[in-house]
Each structure stands twice: as structure tokens, then as C-alpha cells.
Amino acid sequence: MHPRTAIERYLRQLAVERGLSKHTAAAYRRDLAAYEAVLEARGVSAVADITADDVAAFHVSLADRELAASSVARHLSSVRGLHRHLIEEGLATENVAADHRPPKLPQRLPKAIGVDQMTTLIEAAGGGVDATPAQLRDRALLELLYATGARITELVSLDVDDVQEDIVRVTGKGNKQRLVPVGRFARRALDAWLVRGRPVFSKKGTSTPALFLGARGGRLSRQNAWLILQAVAERAGVENVSPHTFRHSFATHLLEGGADVRVVQELLGHASVATTQIYTHLTADALRDMYTSAHPRAVHR
Incomplete structure (x- = not known):
């Protein structure tokens, strides 16, 4: 079987079994297209003929491109997954990519902002009595982003029916759904958007169940x-803010408030609690600082 055919079969299997998002599927496709190009340049026309030297050549090509370590790791993970698939399908007898492990990446602590900064940021969106429909939408968007800890892709994918009283049904990676409660600030902002803002936008386009609408009435x-968030952050004078800042702040503030890490795991939609526990490093640092400043014998003078 030609490598291109095998890659297409592998990508279809991933799409069906793991329910990859469009962005993740596109990343796999790009990685494996680069791998196929190296195989083609080396004259490899059948997956059974791929050797460890061919994989090594691909690894070297990544180094030549001076990619970031995270990008190299993703490329190699894609190739290793492909070769595991070849063995499972009986198209190869040896995993020739087994020895090419992705570089170990340094653990980066998530960036969170303080509660006061978050309040300033959300307030900058507007949303008062005299707010425009766009301001009502922007306020509801940011309130919900912080209230749920949802990824930005998950948030813009919400439909009106996904909001039930004080519960939001979020669809995450692999089409897995989770229920996330929202507080009165987010609920109030959502009500204002749905009653006073969304009807104005919906008249501009065809009927859509989307919760948040753009200028032309579509989802x-x-x-x-992203642009809405950046504009609001600029007005608020808060720098280096992204949608993930809201997600990280959501998790950090919950843990600092005493929430159980497994509850936060469920709310974030993490498959493993180990992924969530990275946030405990942040709260541990806060506790350490508080202890050092408060305990009379914490600091040696």
C-alpha cells in the first residue's frame, strides 16, 4: 500500500474513533503530509518498505526546519501514531518509529489573572441599561467564558437550547458533553443578550440556533x-489576555476558593485529573507566599 493511501485511511479512522475537531484533524494531516513528502523524496512507495532510517530522515528534516520543540513533538507523535496503526491493520510487522520519541517539553504553568483584573476586564465590555446589542453580546460572551471555563471553540459552538436556567451544556473534545453551572452574573448577562440583543442580530441573517451571533446574523x-476579547482587553488596559486566560483563571480561582480538583477536572472537561493538577502549582505558590508573609518564623532574618 502506498504511504498516501495508508495515511488517508489512518486519518479517516481517527476522525471516526476519536471525533477530532477540524483544527486537530488538519494538524494531523499537515504533519503526515510532511512525512509523506520525505518518504517520496527517498523513493519509498510502499508502507512495507519504510525503515527506521526513513523515520530518522524525517526527524532530521524537522531539525533542519528549526521548528519549535512543541511542533517537533507533535509531528513525531503523528508519525508514531501512524506506524502503530500500520501494525494494528497488519500492514507492517515492525514499528520503525518506536525509537523516535518526541522531545520532552518543559511544563508551562498556565497564566491566570487576578479576580480584580477579571472584573475590570468584564466590566469594560459594557452591558448596562443603555448598552448596544453588540455590547450585550460581548458582555454575555465574556461572562460565560469566565463562568464556565470553556474553550473559545466550545463557547461559539453553543446553541440557545444549550442554556437551561443556570446550567450550560458544553460539547468538548471528542464530542463529549458536560454540564457546567453558571452564576447570577453570567445568567443576567445572558438574559439581557437573549432578550435585548440577539433578536436584533438574528434579523440580519437566516435562522440559526447559535447562541452568539455575528454582525451578519450568523454564528x-x-x-x-478573539477580536472582541482583544478589543475589550485594550479598553480595560489588561495586557496579554487570550480566551485561555479566562479558562486558566476560572480553574485557578475555583481551586483557590477551595474547590476539589476533581470537580474542576469535570468542569474543564479534562480526561485526566493529572491535566488539571497543573493548576494546583499556582495555588500552592499562593499559599506559600501567604504563609511566608504571615507566619512569624517563616522567614529567617
């Missing part, structure tokens, strides 16, 4: 949600 795009 708000992820890119436009």
Missing part, C-alpha cells in the same frame, strides 16, 4: 470572538 466565529 459568531472563533476569530471574531
Whole structure:
């Protein structure tokens, strides 16, 4: 079987079994297209003929491109997954990519902002009695982003029916759904948007169940949600803010408030509690600082 055919079969299997998002599927496709190009340049026309030297050549090509360590790791993970698939399908007898492990990446602590900064940021969106429909939408968007800890893609994918009283049904990676409660600030902002803002936007386009609408009445795009956040952050004078800042702040503030890490795991939609526990490093640092400043014998003078 030609490598290109095997890669297409592997990508289809991933799409069916793991329910990959469009962005993740596109990343796999790009990684494996680069791998196929190296195989083609080396004259490999059948997956049974791929050797460890061919994989090594691909690894070297990644180094030549001076990619970031995270990008190299992703490329190699894609290739290792492909070769595991070849063995499972009986198309190869040896995993020739087994020895090419992705570089170990340094653990980066998530960036969170303080509660006061978050309040300033959300307030900058507007949303008062005299707010425009766009301001009502922007306020509801940011309130919900912080209230749920949802990824920006998950948030713009919400439909009106996904909001039930004080519960939001969020669809995450692999089409897995989770229920996330929202507080009165987010609920109030959502009500204002649904009653006073969304009807104005919906008249501009065809009927859509989307919760958040863009200027033409269609579903708000992820890119436009980004632009909204950046504009609000600039007005608020808060720098280096992204949608993930809201997610990280959501998790950090919950843990600092005493929430159990497994509850936060469920709310974030993490498959493993180990992924969530990275946030406990932040809260541990806060506790250490508080202890050092408060305990009379914590600091040696």
C-alpha cells in the first residue's frame, strides 16, 4: 500500500474513533503530509518498505526546519501514531518509529489573572441599561467564558437550547458533553443578550440556533470572538489576555476558593485529573507566599 493511501485511511479512522475537531484533524494531516513528502523524496512507495532510517530522515528534516520543540513533538507523535496503526491493520510487522520519541517539553504553568483584573476586564465590555446589542453580546460572551471555563471553540459552538436556567451544556473534545453551572452574573448577562440583543442580530441573517451571533446574523466565529476579547482587553488596559486566560483563571480561582480538583477536572472537561493538577502549582505558590508573609518564623532574618 502506498504511504498516501495508508495515511488517508489512518486519518479517516481517527476522525471516526476519536471525533477530532477540524483544527486537530488538519494538524494531523499537515504533519503526515510532511512525512509523506520525505518518504517520496527517498523513493519509498510502499508502507512495507519504510525503515527506521526513513523515520530518522524525517526527524532530521524537522531539525533542519528549526521548528519549535512543541511542533517537533507533535509531528513525531503523528508519525508514531501512524506506524502503530500500520501494525494494528497488519500492514507492517515492525514499528520503525518506536525509537523516535518526541522531545520532552518543559511544563508551562498556565497564566491566570487576578479576580480584580477579571472584573475590570468584564466590566469594560459594557452591558448596562443603555448598552448596544453588540455590547450585550460581548458582555454575555465574556461572562460565560469566565463562568464556565470553556474553550473559545466550545463557547461559539453553543446553541440557545444549550442554556437551561443556570446550567450550560458544553460539547468538548471528542464530542463529549458536560454540564457546567453558571452564576447570577453570567445568567443576567445572558438574559439581557437573549432578550435585548440577539433578536436584533438574528434579523440580519437566516435562522440559526447559535447562541452568539455575528454582525451578519450568523454564528459568531472563533476569530471574531478573539477580536472582541482583544478589543475589550485594550479598553480595560489588561495586557496579554487570550480566551485561555479566562479558562486558566476560572480553574485557578475555583481551586483557590477551595474547590476539589476533581470537580474542576469535570468542569474543564479534562480526561485526566493529572491535566488539571497543573493548576494546583499556582495555588500552592499562593499559599506559600501567604504563609511566608504571615507566619512569624517563616522567614529567617
